[in-house]
Amino acid sequence: MSATRDGHRLTPDAAPAWLKPLVDNTDGVPRAYRRRVPPDVLSALTVANASATVTGTKRDAAVLVLFSGPEDAPGEALPDDADLLVTVRASTLRHHAGQAAFPGGATDPDDEGPVHTALREATEETGLDATRIRPLATLQRMFIPPSGFHVVPVLAYSPDPGPVAVVDESETAIVARVPLRAFINPDNRLMVYRDANSRRWAGPAFLLDEMLVWGFTGQVISAILDVAGWAVPWNTDDVRGLDEAMALVGHDAGYGESQQ
Template identity: 90%
Template structure:
């Protein structure tokens, strides 16, 4: 067991065998994330990151990447493993209607990213943090449009208990999505926001109730690669956001600022 910088405990040994390839190779997630970004885009993001740090406009945040599934399953992804995902309310000022990991901005009283991620997840989904084993913190990632520097907190729970929308003005959907739904190549595509940002096209997932794209889609795609769960899929299926939104019945204002 090891301590994070915020005093919260990381318990990597609590990961079941099927999560070990991911937990043991978390350094590979940022690399896999960046591999999907064109060089000019990566250069622009790196420059924006440096500017935010120098000007003091950087905003810290954390998200909870919570996997659930059987503790005693062997190696290989179990059929009943799932990932906790939310959809933000369509009335919010930022990232309205977007699928996301539970999480948010760091509060002054937070003791670090693990604290932030667990607090935000409890506020958004009613999650009982006592049921959750934080396994690892991933490298901080920068999201240029919002200026957030986000730490994904990888976690596991054999049974997270009931989760649901707590505040409808903030969250529209809370769902434990089967990991195999993300793995399924029929659910995968590449999405760009508008005609002027086609070079920003990134991995996305088309599910029954949601389109998962932008930062969240990129992180999930990188996790699938690093964990060894990804299967070949059609990366030439590249669509504009409006077209992809229509497939899940969303309007054209959905998710304007996530990338």
């Protein structure tokens, strides 16, 4: 075991064999993330990060990237029933309404660090039992200019996270354990840009039965698939505007609001 600076324990050895390729190569995730960002956009992000630091508008945050699946699956092959916990924010929220995201949020003054923040926020949003969760590793902090958040993704694993569901409908619309095979399926992948002026910078996205996963979350999942060796060739020339892509989202629950 290794201790984080916040006093919470990271247990990378608790990862099942199929997660080892990712946990052993976490430094590759930020690099894979940045590979899809044009150099001028990366430069703009660096400037925005520096400005937020100087003005004091940058806020610390953490998200929980929780994988579930069999602990004793043979070899490093990804099990068919492995999944990833994802939420969709309520459509009435002021910021990021209707956007798919990892559970997580801003650091509270009493939080002891990013692992604490990620577990606390995920518990508040999804009702998960934090004692079932094994934090494995933290990724490099990533700056998100629209919100000013300096986000630490916390990779975690549970063979069985127990029941999860929407806790507060004013904050969260959907809580779902999405099969990893749904993210890997090339038929579910596309590139999305937010508006006409930013079409040159389209990020990876995932069109699923009840959500469009794009933006920061889509970028991180795409980078994780690449680093873990799970990604398969997909059509990166399928580039759509955000409104067009959102219109393709179905309304029949494919994964359900509550997962037992």
